[in-house]
């Protein structure tokens with residue numbers, strides 16, 4: 001496998017991991033009855049829209 | 050049990066533990082503005098009541114007062130009110146919430162222009178027995194109305210510290226915090242029950258209160274409080290003896306010609322009114338009539354409606370006309386970046402990932418920043434001036450006709466930004482069926498995430514033409530989409546009212562906040578924040594989705610065939626073609642199908658996805674701007690344009706009605722306490738979206754050709 005493919009594969013992997021973790025954390029924050037983490041409206045108790 | 054218990058001084062306790070300070074007051078008194086000023090946090094402030102429906106906590110960020118922990122409460126007119134947000138505020142103040150401490154100090158925010166109603170609540174809070182500091186707010190407005198406020202007189206009569214502040218300009222916040230720290234040190238407790246001049250009454254209340262065993266207190270003031278609660282009916286008697294005494298006391302009061310149940314409220318009102326009239330006095334000619342004159346026009350059934358439509362029309366027109374120049378600029382910038390990168394990075398997978406995946410995916414969303422900025426410019430100006438409450442009054446009649454009440458207006462209005470705060474704002478609606486009906490239609494309001502989808506499709510497919518001389522067709526279509534969502538919502542509300550939630554809409558009186566000139570800083574801050582969130586989203590979710598989509602649309606690699614054939618055979622292509630039969634009746638090809646699926650991650654991803662997939666298809670062609678790329682997308686077999694106006698209209702209608710937001714469903718589950726209503730919401734919205742898109746496509750393809 002050449003370097004180019006490796007970088008590409010890593011980036012794709014990072015994207016998948018990021019999306020999965022984000023999904024998991026928004027499910028978690030709903031469980032804990034805090035606010036949503038998706039639309040940025042109430043993110044980390046800082047803003048509301 | 051007369052053991053000697055050493056009571057630790059409050060000051061010592063305060064040093065080890067933060068000083069818990071609650072911000073209380075009637076709705077729209079400026080609590081959240083003050084909270085933001087003191088904590089450096091940034092919660093939503095708007096010139097209408099009912100914005101804060103949950104309590105929020107933050108630590109004071111001003112030097113020397115880091116020990117003060119602030120709680121912003123929802124507004125309440127009385128501690129014995131009925132709506133869920135009022136109950137929450139009262140419960141917090143009285144320490145009735147499980148696992149939560151009673152506040153050590155209460156800052157009672159008082160709107161100087163509405164002094165009676167504000168002091169009524171303040172005097173109820175003083176009676177709880179927690180140290181109170183009154184923060185006199187809105188003095189700038191009081192001044193323009195020719196009102197003079199006598200702070201010292203107020204402080205003397207209420208028996209608590211009074212500090213004049215402005216949360217808006219952050220004046221005098223230091224003095225306020227010093228007063229809070231002093232009150233929290235327990236040097237001086239406010240005198241309770243000052244409204245009651247009848248010592249005998251207080252004594253009998255105390256002796257009745259003493260018979261309640263459940264509170265286990267010897268504090269005379271607490272006992273009086275219990276007695277008054279019993280008398281006014283907010284508490285139940287605990288023993289036969291107590292009931293007997295209570296009856297005797299009621300009888301005695303009736304003999305004096307006093308209604309026992311209302312005694313407290315009436316006495317309190319007359320006391321508050323006498324203080325109010327002495328401490329806030331009109332010193333020169335009133336400017337109040339200007340507000341009245343404006344209101345008469347703005348809430349007029351004909352003129353008011355006309356003005357409302359004009360304001361809305363201007364807003365949508367401007368989003369297109371003002372934003373088009375910066376938008377074109379950003380668009381061509383990204384096209385240049387794409388070309389530039391292609392000349393730097395050697396051709397191959399990496400080049401394709403960066404230039405065709407990331408730049409196209411992220412760039413196609415970022416070009417909408419100017420539109421977002423213009424939209425929020427209008428929204429924040431309208432919110433701050435106080436116009437929106439007039440619009441609520443104006444629309445109340447319509448909403449009533451479909452069985453919704455004015456209280457639903459603010460949740461629905463918030464839903465134009467995002468359905469989640471909208472659904473949470475329904476907590477200020479006391480009636481269950483009113484609340485449910487509002488929750489179910491809130492996601493039909495076009496939220497800001499739909500904006501890029503609308504603008505992209507309009508920019509690409511609706512001709513830049515003017516109608517009737519000055520109106521841009523694009524702006525009109527845009528306005529139409531928003532109106533379509535509103536009309537759809539009202540129709541659904543009507544249906545719900547006729548079927549599931551049958552009850553007559555409850556009474557509602559919208560309080561009219563005064564007109565205020567918006568502060569440029571506040572408006573710019575809102576715009577800046579909204580744009581920042583948008584950019585952050587583009588840099589995170591949309592970036593990740595673009596990378597993933599690029600991968601799915603580029604693999605498995607086929608060795609032969611044209612680029613478009615390769616995309617067709619990719620994972621994304623296979624997925625798209627699998628669902629093609631379902632979406633074909635709506636006029637969509639498989640690429641749009643894939644993009645609709647992708648948009649479940651975030652609606653804006655739809656735009657990235659359409660741009661990305663079409664870009665991969667014709668990598669050979671010279672790269673135009675992103676919008677042109679979509680407009681010129683061709684069907685590789687027939688060579689005709691893939692998308693026309695009918696497709697675009699059908700897509701836009703689909704996005705108006707479709708429920709594509711996981712967070713909305715999740716918040717609906719949380720607020721309704723089960724999966725039933727979120728499922729209902731998803732099913733009805735999807736069916737509505739499909740049906741409406743189908744009709745739109747059929748109608749417009751036969752009409753437009």
Ligand SMILES: Nc1nc2c(ncn2[C@@H]2O[C@H](COP(=O)(O)OP(=O)(O)O)[C@@H](O)[C@H]2O)c(=O)[nH]1
Nearest residue numbers: 076077078079080081082094095096187215217
């Ligand atoms: N003129 C003026 N307006 C203020 C002041 N404090 C707050 N406001 C405005 O009053 C409105 C209501 O404020 P908000 O903090 O949301 O009130 P809350 O409902 O008590 O939380 C907003 O439009 C604020 O910008 C002030 O000192 N002067």
Ligand SMILES: [Mg+2]
Nearest residue numbers: 080081100101
């Ligand atoms: Mg508030």
